[in-house]
Amino acid sequence: DEILVASRSQNKLEIYGGVQNAVSTNATSLSLALASASEFTNAREVAVAGDKIVVTQDQSPSNANTNKLLVYQRSGSSLSLRNAYTVNFKTWGIAMEGTTLYAVADLTGDLLVFENFFNLPSGSIMPTKRVTIAGLVRTHGIAYAKSDDRMVLTDVGAAASDSDGGLIVINNFSSVINATPNGGTIALTNQVRVYGPLSTLGNPVDVAYDAVSQRIYVAERANMGGRLLTFALPTTTADTAPAAARLEPGISSVYVHRK
Template sequence: MNTKNIVALGLIGIFTLSSCSDDDSNDMMQENASANLYATSHANGNVTRYNLTTNSVTTFNTSASDSEGIYYDPESDSFTIATRGMTQTSLQTYVGISDMITATINLSVDFSSQAILQNPRDLAVSGDFYVVADSQNANAGRFFVFEKSNGSMTLSRTITTDFSVWGIEFVGNDLYAVVDNTNELAVFTNFLSSNPANATVSASKRIAIEGIVRTHGIAFDGGTLIMSDIAAASGTGADTDGGFHVITNFLSKFNATANGGTLAVGQQIRYAGSATLMGNPVNVEYDAESDTVYVAELANGAGRVLAFGNVSTAGGGNASPALNNSLAGVSSLYFYKG
């Protein structure tokens, strides 16, 4: 039996059942919709695409040997990855990938940025600007801001901050960033317009998220924010001590929490426990329409892509994932539906 097809069918169940409607126009939209989950890997730099509507899995062999951070652009039908390693430290873009549906495809880079990255952890996009969270050390991080234009990726500016960075997410014009080695969340308001040139800046606001030990991944959709908790990065039990938090009505809760304050765990939903198979959930994605969280789990089983459905209503706890697919060294995810 083909394990990947079984996994993809599980994803289709999450996508389709949650989107059912008696309205004919909505049914037609569902039939014409496509949903894809893209995953990167530390193991080989390849990109795996799970097509949730055609029940297929495609592996793109890229020019990278290691990557973390990915974005799919529907206008150019391309994905961009942040590459890592001694010789590959850039953004690489691969164009025209939707019609490629065979199981394994070898790709060549269509264009790339300057080789300036050092330790990329995540990628967030606003318009033509691609922001890479790059962790320098425990006390400092950088945001490399690239501008995509006419088939090129050019460094626009470098923003340095006073904490180690990991996951980042644009919510409107504001850039939210997890504070690595802590349970904190920071925001840089009007990030691009407020920081037009190279600068060293502090976050506009930082709060603690009660219940999280050490956060890494972040995702936002439909008013709900997801944050992952890797807890202990290594040692006994480190492959089962992770989790993620669901924060509905996020903006109102964040705005109501004072700078330096704590968002109470009672205002969140926590998923954690041995049945979740989460130990080091380094990256997360969220689809509000299906109320599904997708998790890049790095520690448990040497790497898994997990999915949990109905996360805002199921109540949290030690829930088993609806999807459990092995993917060695999985490092980041991007969900696209259109």
């Protein structure tokens, strides 16, 4: 019953409690239950695996232009920095599956895989595998569901455009990524793509996927000032309109939790 936030104003990992009660009572704020020390700046994303929480730090003058992955250990009422990794790509979205970390490389169309991630010693690290997603201009959002072995990625295209974004779905992801060598490319034939004016995707900066309802939720940052878009799982490549759209100015992240 908690929400984890990587705060870009406080430069801390923050945990807020009492979420269900806040929702049921239509509360306008949440209570801060726990926070880490200030050990990163310009955070982009968080991912959780058991009692471990991973935070991405994107390069900026505030951190000497250093891209990092930071691992925090949750133990009772404390959050402690367990590992800090420097990486040679601009960070944004990440997803954990067991001990494997999937990450996107901002400003590229690349996807990175770090196997046995939590066993890596602190310091500079390299991915187990880095592959290019054919036709993807600039990766940002990432979501993976083991239950149906499906990877969903977003493409923000040109940052200044509010109409050139897209969604990419890779079915049978484990087989596809295993068959793609390090430095290789995942071809268009292994993708189901949603692009075009009907999609209203411009800068889809984050994505969540519900494998039960087979719905994709997108934080669209640019189109109409920011909207939360809901898509039915696409089965063929097409320009598809969202099933639902909700104005949320400034939206930059989305997460789905199914009870």
